[in-house]
Amino acid sequence: MYSTIDLHSHSTISDGILPAVELIAHAASHGVKILALTDHDDTRGLGIARATAEPLGLQLINGVEISVTWKRRTLHIVGLKIDPDYAPLKHGLEAIRLGRHTRAEHMAISLSKTGIHGSLEGAYQFAKEGIISRTHFARFLVEKGYAKDTKSVFKKYLVKGKPGFHEHEWASLEQAVTWIKDSGGIPVIAHPGRYELGRTNMLLLIEEFRALGGKALEVVTGSHTPPMYQEYAKYAKMFGLLASQGSDYHGKGSSYMEMGYLPPLPVGCIPVWHDWPEAKILIESGQSPMDDMTLNACASAIASLGNTASSGENSANSSTSNILEKTIKKLESFNWRNTL
Ligand code: AMP
Ligand code: MN
Ligand code: MN
Ligand code: MN
Numbered sequence: 001m002y003s004t005i006d007l008h009s010h011s012t013i014s015d016g017i018l019p020a021v022e023l024i025a026h027a028a029s030h031g032v033k034i035l036a037l038t039d040h041d042d043t044r045g046l047g048i049a050r051a052t053a054e055p056l057g058l059q060l061i062n063g064v065e066i067s068v069t070w071k072r073r074t075l076h077i078v079g080l081k082i083d084p085d086y087a088p089l090k091h092g093l094e095a096i097r098l099g100r101h102t103r104a105e106h107m108a109i110s111l112s113k114t115g116i117h118g119s120l121e122g123a124y125q126f127a128k129e130g131i132i133s134r135t136h137f138a139r140f141l142v143e144k145g146y147a148k149d150t151k152s153v154f155k156k157y158l159v160k161g162k163p164g165f166h167e168h169e170w171a172s173l174e175q176a177v178t179w180i181k182d183s184g185g186i187p188v189i190a191h192p193g194r195y196e197l198g199r200t201n202m203l204l205l206i207e208e209f210r211a212l213g214g215k216a217l218e219v220v221t222g223s224h225t226p227p228m229y230q231e232y233a234k235y236a237k238m239f240g241l242l243a244s245q246g247s248d249y250h251g252k253g254s255s256y257m258e259m260g261y262l263p264p265l266p267v268g269c270i271p272v273w274h275d276w277p278e279a280k281i282l283i284e285s286g287q288s289p290m291d292d293m294t295l296n297a298c299a300s301a302i303a304s305l306g307n308t309a310s311s312g313e314n315s316a317n318s319s320t321s322n323i324l325e326k327t328i329k330k331l332e333s334f335n336w337r338n339t340l
Contacts, residue, residue, distance in 0.1 A: 008246020017251025
């Protein structure tokens with residue numbers, strides 16, 4: 001049975017193919033009951049998405065996916081239930097979008113040195129009313145015949161070490177988590193399995209994220225394999241974090257996963273929506289995303305969260321090596337068999 005909750009998706013406001021209105025209709029027709037629109041660094045799609053969702057009986061969650069630089073790597077932090085009008089979040093996202101424009105100019109200059117001209121204008125034509133992203137450069141390059149599809153164009157031109165790549169400094173992890181949290185939202189590490197951080201850095205990242213006020217990990221996502229679902233379910237449990245899920249749908253041919261095909265979270269996860277009124281509505285209308293047993297398991301797991309998570313005050317003030325030492329100790333003493 002597939003889950004009816006999808007907490008990660010993109011419209012043409014970022015690099016999705018469908019305008020928000022069509023994305024909502026697509027989600028509804030694929031059986032999704034609760035959908036978060038999480039465009040990269042932009043919340044302009046949320047108003048129209050909400051107006052479309054309501055008459056279709058779909059519960060819309062205000063979301064965003066913020067680009068972050070952490071230890072010279074790019075990470076994505078999803079914000080769920082954010083207030084898009086919260087000024088620091090709004091201004092923070094504006095600054096990131098300005099940075100996107102500057103990066104795009106550098107990318108175009110760099111591509112022109114390899115003989116590919118007009119890519120800035122070309123990419124902007126694909127971006128239309130939305131933000132400018134590498135995906136739009138990819139679509140332009142495919143259209144011009146430089147590669148056969150988006151996947152190969154990324155490999156050939158748009159990743160580190162390739163001519164169209166330009167190193168860019170996004171928001172800090174602290175900024176992204178703080179903007180989301182202070183706007184009333186829930187910070188989530190998006191698709192952690194995609195970063196290829198290695199175990200030590202993954203532990204450091206999750207601990208730092210948690211100490212800053214981060215609340216959840218994406219456990220089931222279109223860009224994780226089933227073994228990764230289990231792996232990140234364990235990390236969530238270990239750090240006392242909630243579990244999120246989402247298709248990361250970008251449109252047909254541009255997605256890892258079609259909408260409406262998310263498997264349920266692994267047993268033992270506390271869903272990020274465990275206390276959401278939107279989920280309660282589903283339960284009451286007999287379209288429960290959680291049976292009684294799961295709900296009870298959630299309640300007892302939540303009660304014990306304080307014990308599994310390490311103390312926030314201490315970690316926030318600790319040096320990096322202290323945090324690392326503590327998390328590795330915790331990892332060593334962690335009894336995996338008792339968790340899932
Ligand atoms: P940007 O935020 O502008 O750097 O663009 C990142 C976006 O490009 C991601 O959100 C994905 O949608 C897309 N993307 C990244 N890597 C790949 C890839 N290897 N193949 C296809 N799309 C990709
Ligand atoms: Mn994207
Ligand atoms: Mn992402
Ligand atoms: Mn995404």
